[in-house]
Amino acid sequence: MKYHTETYDNKLDTISIYQRYPSLKPFVGTNYGLGTPKVLLIAESHYLPRESIVHGDANTWYSGTETNLSPKEQKWICTRDILDKPLGGWKEPGHAIYRHLESALLKAGLPARDSVFRQVAFVNAFQRPAKQGASIKITKQDFDIAVATINEVIDALQPDHVVFISTKARRSVGKRLSRDFVGVHHPACPWWNRKQNGISSKERFINLLSEYWKSAGVT
Numbered sequence: 001m002k003y004h005t006e007t008y009d010n011k012l013d014t015i016s017i018y019q020r021y022p023s024l025k026p027f028v029g030t031n032y033g034l035g036t037p038k039v040l041l042i043a044e045s046h047y048l049p050r051e052s053i054v055h056g057d058a059n060t061w062y063s064g065t066e067t068n069l070s071p072k073e074q075k076w077i078c079t080r081d082i083l084d085k086p087l088g089g090w091k092e093p094g095h096a097i098y099r100h101l102e103s104a105l106l107k108a109g110l111p112a113r114d115s116v117f118r119q120v121a122f123v124n125a126f127q128r129p130a131k132q133g134a135s136i137k138i139t140k141q142d143f144d145i146a147v148a149t150i151n152e153v154i155d156a157l158q159p160d161h162v163v164f165i166s167t168k169a170r171r172s173v174g175k176r177l178s179r180d181f182v183g184v185h186h187p188a189c190p191w192w193n194r195k196q197n198g199i200s201s202k203e204r205f206i207n208l209l210s211e212y213w214k215s216a217g218v219t
Helices: 016-020 058-063 071-076 079-083 093-107 140-157 167-172 201-215
Strands: 039-043 121-124 161-164
Touching: 016 140, 039 140, 039 167, 058 140, 079 093, 079 121, 093 201, 121 140, 140 167, 161 167, 161 201
Parallel strands: 039 121, 039 161
Antiparallel strands: none
16 A cells, blocks of 8 residues: 655656656655645665665766666665555664654654554655665765755645754755754664753654644644
């Protein structure tokens, strides 16, 4: 079953990186903006298996296309396929981010039904995958393409709220964003549960999403 909509693809498909790597396109939940606030979650990057080399050089990656990837590699960067799972569907060790996000979204009061991600949109800031188990080492090209891509995604999706769920992405891409945003630590990192100034990133995220829904009159 698909929990995403392709309603916005006429605009998303004009974005350069998605013409080369369509699997990187954002996940946009089927209920995104349907009587609810439009919330765009911006994470860090996808990963490719440790044995992959196609993403090792930034210029090679950005001049290449998805046809250069193996079926396994394509699966690892397909945002929509990864998010298109029912409640509790993320069992892989590398999918901790989705498990923690799901839990936080439910605690914020978003409707559970069969998939809480139906209510939001999700995209990675950096359009070149990192190596499995590592954080991406950002080049100027990574930065420039990330900024351009995310600003175009915002133009296409017209979110009411933009929430970075990666400090690395927020500190780099956020400073060149075309609109206001908030940010929390990555849900799979220790700082997600660690308190700063009396509140953890997890708690702050839950409070933010809960307030967005209450302010919009959604119960």
